[in-house]
Amino acid sequence: MAETYDLILAGGTVVNQDGSGARDIGVRKGRIAALGGIAKDAGGERIDCKGLHILPGIIDTQVHFREPGATHKEDLETGSRSAVQGGVTAVFEMPNTDPLTVDAASLADKVKRAQGRMHCDFAFFVGGTHDNVADLAELERLPGAAGIKVFMGSSTGKLLVADDAGLSAVLKAIRRRASFHAEDEPRLEARKKLRVEGDPASHPVWRDETAALMATTRLVKIARETGKRVHVLHVSTAEEMKFLADHKDVASVEVTPQHLTLAAPVCYARLGARAQMNPPLRDARHRDALWQSVANGVADILGSDHAPHTAEEKAKPYAASPSGMPGVQTLVPVMLDHVNAGRLSLARFVDMTSAGPQRLFGIASKGRIAVGYDADFTVVDLKRRETITNKWIGSRCGWTPYDGMKVTGWPVGTFVRGKRVMWEGEVVTPAQGAAVRFLETLSAGS
Numbered sequence: 001m002a003e004t005y006d007l008i009l010a011g012g013t014v015v016n017q018d019g020s021g022a023r024d025i026g027v028r029k030g031r032i033a034a035l036g037g038i039a040k041d042a043g044g045e046r047i048d049c050k051g052l053h054i055l056p057g058i059i060d061t062q063v064h065f066r067e068p069g070a071t072h073k074e075d076l077e078t079g080s081r082s083a084v085q086g087g088v089t090a091v092f093e094m095p096n097t098d099p100l101t102v103d104a105a106s107l108a109d110k111v112k113r114a115q116g117r118m119h120c121d122f123a124f125f126v127g128g129t130h131d132n133v134a135d136l137a138e139l140e141r142l143p144g145a146a147g148i149k150v151f152m153g154s155s156t157g158k159l160l161v162a163d164d165a166g167l168s169a170v171l172k173a174i175r176r177r178a179s180f181h182a183e184d185e186p187r188l189e190a191r192k193k194l195r196v197e198g199d200p201a202s203h204p205v206w207r208d209e210t211a212a213l214m215a216t217t218r219l220v221k222i223a224r225e226t227g228k229r230v231h232v233l234h235v236s237t238a239e240e241m242k243f244l245a246d247h248k249d250v251a252s253v254e255v256t257p258q259h260l261t262l263a264a265p266v267c268y269a270r271l272g273a274r275a276q277m278n279p280p281l282r283d284a285r286h287r288d289a290l291w292q293s294v295a296n297g298v299a300d301i302l303g304s305d306h307a308p309h310t311a312e313e314k315a316k317p318y319a320a321s322p323s324g325m326p327g328v329q330t331l332v333p334v335m336l337d338h339v340n341a342g343r344l345s346l347a348r349f350v351d352m353t354s355a356g357p358q359r360l361f362g363i364a365s366k367g368r369i370a371v372g373y374d375a376d377f378t379v380v381d382l383k384r385r386e387t388i389t390n391k392w393i394g395s396r397c398g399w400t401p402y403d404g405m406k407v408t409g410w411p412v413g414t415f416v417r418g419k420r421v422m423w424e425g426e427v428v429t430p431a432q433g434a435a436v437r438f439l440e441t442l443s444a445g446s
C-alpha cells in the first residue's frame, strides 16, 4: 500500500547540504518523513512546486519586535507576519523592549505573548546587564531563551555593558554563545559632538569604524581570557573583518543585507534618516569588504536586524530620528537578487540563513532538509521579477528602505513545522509559532 503523508511538496528543486536536485518531500506530524521520489499514488495534500526552489526554512537570528513597550512600531503578531510574508520561518528576538527582557518574568511574558500570536517559530534573547550577572547562567537556559545579548555601545533602549570588567563578568557567568552589539561606548560619547543637526550622513562620522573595531577587539580579547564563544552582530567594517579572520575559533560573525546592499553617501542622500542605524551604513570600501567576507567565509550568517520605527519618527530631523530600519521581510528577496547577480551562490545563502544559525546556536531539529527534522521550508521562485514596495510590507511600521527596488527572486511560500503559513503573499494559516529548542538546553522529557 502506498504511504500516506499530511503534506507532499512535489517536483521542486530542493537545496540542501548535499547540493540541489529535484526531489519530493513528504511531511508527517510537522516533520520531514520522506525525501526523494514519492509515489504518485501516495496519500496526502499535494502541493505542486515545479519550477520552484525549496530551501531549508530561513532563520533570522536578529529582529526587534517591540513588544512589550513600543507596539505602535511593531508587535509580535505584526513582526512575525512580516517574517513569514518574506519567507522567514523562525526569528530570534532582541531584549531591548520596555520592560527590558532581563529576568525570568520578562522572558516568560514574551513566550506567553508569542503563543497563538506569532506566525513563525521564535526564541528571545535575554539582555546581559551589570545587575543580572548572577542570574545569567540560569536565564540563558530557560525555555524560549536564544541566549544572552549584550549592547557594548548605546543604541535603542537602555541596555549597556560598556566596561571590560562587566563584559568579563557576563562571559564568565554563561556557557552558551552570547551575541554582542560591538561599538565602543566611551568613543561614541567622546565623538557625539560630530553629529550634524539635520544631516544623517554624519551618523557614520560620529559612530566611526574605529569605534566598531575597538569594541570588537576588546570583546575577542575578553572571550579568549574567559574561554568563551562570542557572536559579533552586524559587523560593518573592513578592519573588523580583517581582525575577525584571525579569531574564527572564538568569534562568529553576522552581516546584514542592508550593510551589503546600501552604502554611504548615496543611502543618506536618498533615504535620509531612514538609512540611519547602529552600527551605521558605511561607504563602498566597507561594503566591498563585507562581500569579501561572504565569499571567503569569515561571515557566518545573515541577520536582518529588523528594527522598525514609524515613518513619523524617522521623519524627525537627525539626530532626533531613531536608529534602525525594518528588514525581516526583505532579507530573502534582496539576497536572492544578489544570488541572481552572481554575488553569492544559492548554496552559500542557505549556509548563511539555516545551516549557519543551526551551527552557531545549536538549534535542535532545524536548519537542514533531512528526514526527522522540522518541516520548515522557504519556497522561492528564483526567476520571478518583482518590485519591493512599502505597500507589500506587513510590519506595522509600513515602510522599507528598498521601496521601489526591482529584484529577481521572490519568496512564494513559507512552511513552519509542516503547516503552509504563507503562499503567494497571503498569510493562510492561524498563528501557531512555537519556541525554538536548543541542543544545549533540551530539558528532560522534551
Ligand code: DOR
Pocket (backbone or CB within 6 Å): 064, 096, 155, 156, 181, 276, 277, 278, 279, 307, 308, 323, 324, 325
Ligand atoms: O539601529 C539599531 N536599531 N541598532 C540597534 O542596535 C538597535 C536597533 C533598535 O532596536 O532600534
